[in-house]
Amino acid sequence: MQSALRPSRFIRSDRLSVSFEFFPPKDEAMEKILWESIERLAPLNPNFVSVTYGAGGSTRERTHNTVKRILKETTLTPAAHLTCVAASRAEIEEIVRGYHAAGVRHIVALRGDSVEGPGTRYAPHPDGRAITQFFFDNELYFRYLDRVRARGIDIPIVPGILPVQNFKSAKNFATRAGASVPAWLAERFEGLESDSATRKLIAAAVAAEQVIDLLDSGITTFHFYTMNRADLVYAICHLLGLRPAPKAKEEAA
Secondary structure, eight states: OOOOOOGGGGOOGGGOEEEEEEOOOSSHHHHHHHHHHHHHHGGGOOSOEEEOOOGGGTTHHHHHHHHHHHHHHOSOOEEEEEEOTTOOHHHHHHHHHHHHHTTOOOEEEEOOOOTTOTTOOOOOOTTOOOOOOOOSOHHHHHHHHHHHHHTTOOSOOOOEEOOOSSHHHHHHHHHHHTOOOOHHHHHHHTTOTTOHHHHHHHHHHHHHHHHHHHHHTTOOEEEEEOTTOOHHHHHHHHHHTOOOOOOOOOOOO
């Protein structure tokens, strides 16, 4: 019996849109990696690129500087993260004014991780606000989407995709963020602690499986948490059908 054709194989690339998330570098070596990743992914023409912001404003200056450099040196649209945890409305307004003065017109506002560390119950600031996150199990996303739509909220709910560059780091990241790590995902990386080549192949397969399943379900917009590494994200975007914009041909002399 012939199986049904998968919609994902026939989605036109002009119907797809992506965005990428980066974090501000701590030193020169990390800054080099970040900008190599930005240069690699920029030709895919993302809707925007976001730059993370540490809890309690711990990376405020580095985030601000990274966003300013993106504005100055690229044609990308940067969206600065605005982490609201442990901040008053007055502090948030001051940060927003600073971004606006620097030319930033897009903000990703979120609650942020607890400044007390993982496992600590979130306590809202007495004069503050908001929330959001990535996932590995698509069913969680679709159930959330159903609840949101049932309440009459019709804004786009873009899925956040975290390609697993390193399973241990991804698990720690998920713990801090309050995201769940399904048992099947841990099993796929089991026994590969010292086999980086196979880990990369498994990571690509897992992320590809996730985005193709979403695409088959009609999702055409994706937000990728790059962890400042371009290769996996670039490969997944290529699989989706996205290609670098062709360079303009030089006019004949």
